[in-house]
Amino acid sequence: MYSISKVSTRLNSTLKKTALYDLHVSLGATMVPFAGYSMPVIYKGQTQVESHNWTRTKCGIFDVSHMLQSTIKGKDSINFLNKITPTDFSSLKNNHNSLTVLLNKDGGIVDDSIITKENDNNNFYVVTNAGCIEQDTKFLRAELSENFKDKDVKWELLENKSLFAMQGPNSHTVLSRYVENEILNNLYFGQRIKNVKCNNIDGLTLDIARSGYTGEDGFEISIDTDKYESFVKELLTNEECRMIGLAARDSLRLEAGMCLYGHELNETITPVEASLTWLVSKSRRTGELANFNGKDKILNQIVTKSHTKLRTGFKFIKKGPPAREHTPIFSDEAGTQQVGEVTSGSPSPSLNNINIGQAYLNKPYNKAGTKLFVGVGKKNKMFPIEVSKLPFIAASYYKN
Structure with missing residues (x-):
C-alpha cells in the first residue's frame, strides 16, 4: 500500500540512526533509508491500515528525530526572516508558531518549515525537513553571508x-499523566511552551508544541537525546500508545491535505502554485514589508492569477490501483491531452480505502468536481477521477 519513492530499500553503513534505533529494531520494525537515516516504515504485528487507524482513534508515537531543529537569534532576526520567508513573524505572539516556506530568489520553495517565536528578544525555534538538510544549510548560510554579514543574526543547530x-485523540490524555493537565488545557494548536517539568521523572523537562502532520490533535516534543528512549518506553506502557512508522505517516498527511517536500514542493514551485498563498501574509504584500525573495513573481501571481497550475486533490470514481507520483492526468479517456501530474497517491483508510491523491493541474481543470482520467502503469490504463478540495478529512486540532 505504501510506496517508498526516491530511496533504496537496501540499508548501508552510511545511514544515520536516531536515538530510538535499537527500540525500533526491538519492536520488529522494518527499517528503510529515509533522508539519510535508517527509519521505521512499519512495525511487526500491525499493518499500515491498522497503524493509520490507531492514530486516528488513539495515540500514535512517531520518531521524527531526523528533522532538523535550529534557532535564529539576534535583533536582526525578523529582517532575516522577512528576506527568506513571505510570512509576517513580527506580528507573531510569543510561544506561537506558523507554517512557512523558505524561498529562493525566483520564488521557489527551498523547504517548508514550522517557526516559533520564543520571546520578545526575537529568538525563533525552527524545524525543517530532514531530506533538505544540505540544501537548507547551504541556502541559509548563503543568505547570511551575502545579505546579513554585519548584522546581528545567528542561525544555530540544536x-x-x-x-x-504524539498524534491522535488520546494524546492529551496520555501526556497529562506526565505533565500538569492545566498546562495542556491552555496549550492550543500553533503554540509551544519550553521547559515543562514531568511529574515523577526527576530532571526531565520537555519543550512541547501543539502541532503535528496528521490532521489530528497532538504534540511535537523536543527532548534531551540522552532521556529520549527511556521516556518513549515509558509512554508505550500506556495501552493507548503505539509506535507508528513512515507508511502510516504518509497516508495520514495525505488525507490531511498536507505537502511532502520533494513531492508537492520543490525549488521550482511557488507558494501560490502550491495552494499555500495564505502563507504570504497580507501585511507583506505591499509596502516596505513586501521584500521577500521572489516577491515580484509571487505577488504578480496573487494579483493577476498568472500562474497556470495549482496543487489540488483528487479521488478515484471507481476501484483501481493507486496513482503514484508522476502518474499523468488527462482531460479525456483517450489520453490525447495531458493536463496535470500526480505528486502523491494512496488508498485512504479513513475513506473506505478509496484511492486519493494530490496533483498539479493546469487551470481550469483544477476546479473541484471536474472529471478527469489518470493513466496508471506503463500502458497508461485509464481510470476516472474527480478533482477534490483539500483536505480529504476535517482536521481535529485543539483550538481556543
Whole structure:
C-alpha cells in the first residue's frame, strides 16, 4: 500500500540512526533509508491500515528525530526572516508558531518549515525537513553571508536534542499523566511552551508544541537525546500508545491535505502554485514589508492569477490501483491531452480505502468536481477521477 519513492530499500553503513534505533529494531520494525537515516516504515504485528487507524482513534508515537531543529537569534532576526520567508513573524505572539516556506530568489520553495517565536528578544525555534538538510544549510548560510554579514543574526543547530510526535485523540490524555493537565488545557494548536517539568521523572523537562502532520490533535516534543528512549518506553506502557512508522505517516498527511517536500514542493514551485498563498501574509504584500525573495513573481501571481497550475486533490470514481507520483492526468479517456501530474497517491483508510491523491493541474481543470482520467502503469490504463478540495478529512486540532 505504501510506496517508498526516491530511496533504496537496501540499508548501508552510511545511514544515520536516531536515538530510538535499537527500540525500533526491538519492536520488529522494518527499517528503510529515509533522508539519510535508517527509519521505521512499519512495525511487526500491525499493518499500515491498522497503524493509520490507531492514530486516528488513539495515540500514535512517531520518531521524527531526523528533522532538523535550529534557532535564529539576534535583533536582526525578523529582517532575516522577512528576506527568506513571505510570512509576517513580527506580528507573531510569543510561544506561537506558523507554517512557512523558505524561498529562493525566483520564488521557489527551498523547504517548508514550522517557526516559533520564543520571546520578545526575537529568538525563533525552527524545524525543517530532514531530506533538505544540505540544501537548507547551504541556502541559509548563503543568505547570511551575502545579505546579513554585519548584522546581528545567528542561525544555530540544536545539538543533543531529539524530536518525537504524539498524534491522535488520546494524546492529551496520555501526556497529562506526565505533565500538569492545566498546562495542556491552555496549550492550543500553533503554540509551544519550553521547559515543562514531568511529574515523577526527576530532571526531565520537555519543550512541547501543539502541532503535528496528521490532521489530528497532538504534540511535537523536543527532548534531551540522552532521556529520549527511556521516556518513549515509558509512554508505550500506556495501552493507548503505539509506535507508528513512515507508511502510516504518509497516508495520514495525505488525507490531511498536507505537502511532502520533494513531492508537492520543490525549488521550482511557488507558494501560490502550491495552494499555500495564505502563507504570504497580507501585511507583506505591499509596502516596505513586501521584500521577500521572489516577491515580484509571487505577488504578480496573487494579483493577476498568472500562474497556470495549482496543487489540488483528487479521488478515484471507481476501484483501481493507486496513482503514484508522476502518474499523468488527462482531460479525456483517450489520453490525447495531458493536463496535470500526480505528486502523491494512496488508498485512504479513513475513506473506505478509496484511492486519493494530490496533483498539479493546469487551470481550469483544477476546479473541484471536474472529471478527469489518470493513466496508471506503463500502458497508461485509464481510470476516472474527480478533482477534490483539500483536505480529504476535517482536521481535529485543539483550538481556543
